[in-house]
Amino acid sequence: ELKVEQNPLFLSMQEGKNYTIYCNYSTTSDRLYWYRQDPGKSLESLFVLLSNGAVKQEGRLMASLDTKARLSTLHITAAVHDLSATYFCAVGGWETSGSRLTFGEGTQLTVNP
Amino acid sequence: NAGVTQTPKFRVLKTGQSMTLLCAQDMNHEYMYWYRQDPGMGLRLIHYSVGEGTTAKGEVPDGYNVSRLKKQNFLLGLESAAPSQTSVYFCASNDPTGELFFGEGSRLTVL
Numbered sequence: 001e002l003k004v005e006q007n008p009l010f011l012s013m014q015e016g017k018n019y020t021i022y023c024n025y026s027t028t029s030d031r032l033y034w035y036r037q038d039p040g041k042s043l044e045s046l047f048v049l050l051s052n053g054a055v056k057q058e059g060r061l062m063a064s065l066d067t068k069a070r071l072s073t074l075h076i077t078a079a080v081h082d083l084s085a086t087y088f089c090a091v092g093g094w095e096t097s098g099s100r101l102t103f104g105e106g107t108q109l110t111v112n113p
Numbered sequence: 114n115a116g117v118t119q120t121p122k123f124r125v126l127k128t129g130q131s132m133t134l135l136c137a138q139d140m141n142h143e144y145m146y147w148y149r150q151d152p153g154m155g156l157r158l159i160h161y162s163v164g165e166g167t168t169a170k171g172e173v174p175d176g177y178n179v180s181r182l183k184k185q186n187f188l189l190g191l192e193s194a195a196p197s198q199t200s201v202y203f204c205a206s207n208d209p210t211g212e213l214f215f216g217e218g219s220r221l222t223v224l
Contacts, residue, residue: 004155031211042203042215043156050210088155092211100171101213103155 002027004091006104014112016078021107023072023089032065032072033090033101043088047074079111115139119204119216126194126223134189134219136204142214144207145187146171147179149200150218156203162187194223 003026013019023032031050035043047056049065049072056063060083062075072089086108092101117138126132136145143164148156158171162181176198178190187206191198201220205213 033212035213042217043213045212045214048210048212090156090213100158100161101211103157105153105155 002029002091002102004089004102004104006087006089006107008107009105010108010110012110012112013076013079015080018078019076021074021076021087021109023074023091023104025070025072025091025102028067028070029091030067031092034063034072034074035088035090037086037088037106039086046087076109081111081113084109084111117204117206117214117216119202119219121219122217123220124222126191126221128195128223130194131190131192132194132221133191134202134204134221136187136189136216137185138187138204138206138214139185140206140208140214141184142206142208143184145181146205146207146213147177147187147189148203148205149173150203151200159189159202191221194221196223199223 005024034046037043047063052067054065060077065072086106088106090101090103146161147159160179162168165184168179180188204216207213
């Protein structure tokens, strides 16, 4: 059974600081996704990582994937208040039965002025 | 472009009542999913469909039924609602990369 663990689960940081959220998973997978969720809202796709060593950046966020270590990181650079949200990683392989993703518990990020 | 649309967005039920959540997508995706989200538990897959006329069980299927009579629609039914089914329900579909596109969610309370 695939297990996905994120840490930390809660993160409070100051504007301008850097930090990393970690996503570990228990079995081999070639696909990893990061989503953002604002309170009371739906999930918004941030990054799709499809191969070992993949790195993607969008604004102050950068995601990477190490399939050998079964680890993905979401790095936040010079945080701003607008980044406050819950971030989920999701892991899954492409199966004939579709893209059955397993989600981590989520990391609730609060960026303080 | 509507993407994935869920109705209703809010619903309150009494224990034992039944209801159906409707999900519609206009992206011509083959695969569709129903998830539930509970505090501290991330999203858990209830049922999914790999195409019109097909459905399969996910991680937490008990107490739910689904149907996919048309490619663009995926229905989630609760035959006899229980308080443990109080949750936020998300429908999703995916593109060929496996990336999921979510609806806005349906908040269900069972009293």
